[in-house]
Amino acid sequence: MFLQVESVTVRYGGADARPAVDSASFGLAAGEIGVLIGPSGCGKTSLLRAVAGLERASGGRIAVEGRTLDDATSGVHLAPEDRRIGMVFQDYALFPHLSVADNIGFGLAHLPRAERQARVQKMLDLVGLAHAAKRAPHQLSGGQQQRIALARALAPEPRLLLLDEPFSSLDVDLREHLAQELRAILKASGTTALFVTHDQLEAFALGDAIGVMHQGRLEQWGDAYTLYHRPATRFVARFIGHGVFTPAEIVACAHGPCVHTPFGELDDPAECPLPDAYPDGQCDLLLRADDVIHDDASPVKAQIERKAFRGSEFLYTLRLASGEQVMAHVPSHHDHAVGEWIGIRPAVDHVVTFPRDVPPAPAPHHTAAG
Numbered sequence: 001m002f003l004q005v006e007s008v009t010v011r012y013g014g015a016d017a018r019p020a021v022d023s024a025s026f027g028l029a030a031g032e033i034g035v036l037i038g039p040s041g042c043g044k045t046s047l048l049r050a051v052a053g054l055e056r057a058s059g060g061r062i063a064v065e066g067r068t069l070d071d072a073t074s075g076v077h078l079a080p081e082d083r084r085i086g087m088v089f090q091d092y093a094l095f096p097h098l099s100v101a102d103n104i105g106f107g108l109a110h111l112p113r114a115e116r117q118a119r120v121q122k123m124l125d126l127v128g129l130a131h132a133a134k135r136a137p138h139q140l141s142g143g144q145q146q147r148i149a150l151a152r153a154l155a156p157e158p159r160l161l162l163l164d165e166p167f168s169s170l171d172v173d174l175r176e177h178l179a180q181e182l183r184a185i186l187k188a189s190g191t192t193a194l195f196v197t198h199d200q201l202e203a204f205a206l207g208d209a210i211g212v213m214h215q216g217r218l219e220q221w222g223d224a225y226t227l228y229h230r231p232a233t234r235f236v237a238r239f240i241g242h243g244v245f246t247p248a249e250i251v252a253c254a255h256g257p258c259v260h261t262p263f264g265e266l267d268d269p270a271e272c273p274l275p276d277a278y279p280d281g282q283c284d285l286l287l288r289a290d291d292v293i294h295d296d297a298s299p300v301k302a303q304i305e306r307k308a309f310r311g312s313e314f315l316y317t318l319r320l321a322s323g324e325q326v327m328a329h330v331p332s333h334h335d336h337a338v339g340e341w342i343g344i345r346p347a348v349d350h351v352v353t354f355p356r357d358v359p360p361a362p363a364p365h366h367t368a369a370g
């Protein structure tokens with residue numbers, strides 16, 4: 001691995017305080033882009049700062065290309081300026097009195113003039129702003145200024161680039177676009193990078209690997225597909241994508257496990273746990289909006305509580321007569337009114353289950369009235 005982060009802990013208070021980063025481990029191969037995502041205060045920035053050397057890890061080890069940068073056990077702590085790591089922050093602070101080209105060349109004073117100019121030109125071409133070389137930063141848009149900040153960070157050819165919410169001051173449409181553009185620029189320059197965001201679309205657009213953090217812990221590290229379809233924890237399941245949990249029972253059928261849910265049976269599901277994975281097979285099933293199909297021929301009906309137009313589809317929030325809530329992506333030519341009952345059926349590719357959270361209400365046949 002190019003970057004190795006092994007059981008890294010960062011504490012700001014005393015030994016008793018809850019750590020800002022709690023034993024986080026992950027790795028990045030050379031040229032890979034990693035993204036740390038999670039809600040405010042989960043420890044993303046603290047972990048990034050530890051990699052940069054701006055915070056000292058109180059536990060664990062950080063290494064780049066096999067060389068230890070931090071090791072809490074042996075007391076190694078390399079100063080930030082000795083790590084050859086580039087950084088781009090939200091407030092990218094270009095020098096207002098320098099031209100775009102001079103901003104990019106700022107960290108290259110040690111190079112001979114011709115080499116410096118060639119490097120600046122290469123960076124301008126890389127970020128697509130060669131025509132703006134002589135302009136002042138204030139003559140550029142926010143997105144263009146951010147690209148210059150990126151070019152300035154890449155110019156000294158850092159072996160690792162760290163980016164902390166660099167697009168958060170820009171508007172949403174521009175952000176996703178810039179995330180895709182940034183990915184292309186990093187891939188073209190072969191730069192290994194670690195990016196911090198709380199925005200899923202940005203994370204999906206950028207990351208080869210994404211780490212979801214919650215209360216200082218890195219709950220899962222994987223590609224976007226795995227996080228979405230095989231979330232390791234309830235928190236990851238809730239944080240990534242739309243979905244709900246519904247009580248389910250896994251039972252043994254002739255051909256393998258079957259799953260009973262309030263809105264029908266999942267037959268022959270792939271990657272399904274065996275019934276004895278949970279007490280009496282009772283568990284909570286993750287239902288993504290794309291696991292629920294609108295089908296008026298289905299005997300299971302649900303009432304539309306809310307709907308959100310998303311262009312090619314609606315995101316419907318539905319409630320079954322039994323009280324269960326589910327969500328469904330439905331092609332937008334199926335335009336039903338709020339309050340209407342529609343037919344639904346489950347189509348779950350990946351069965352994702354967790355131990356039952358709260359004891360279920362007694363089933364109808366157990367009640368006296370039943």
Ligand SMILES: Nc1ncnc2c1ncn2[C@@H]1O[C@H](COP(=O)(O)OP(=O)(O)OP(=O)(O)O)[C@@H](O)[C@H]1O
Binds near residue numbers: 038039041043044
């Ligand atoms: N310099 C500091 N001194 C003390 N506590 C700090 C310091 N910096 C961060 N913290 C605390 O550490 C925890 C993690 O903060 P951190 O900034 O790493 O989270 P984050 O996920 O980057 O949040 P955000 O998305 O809001 O930037 C928080 O509880 C925060 O209050």
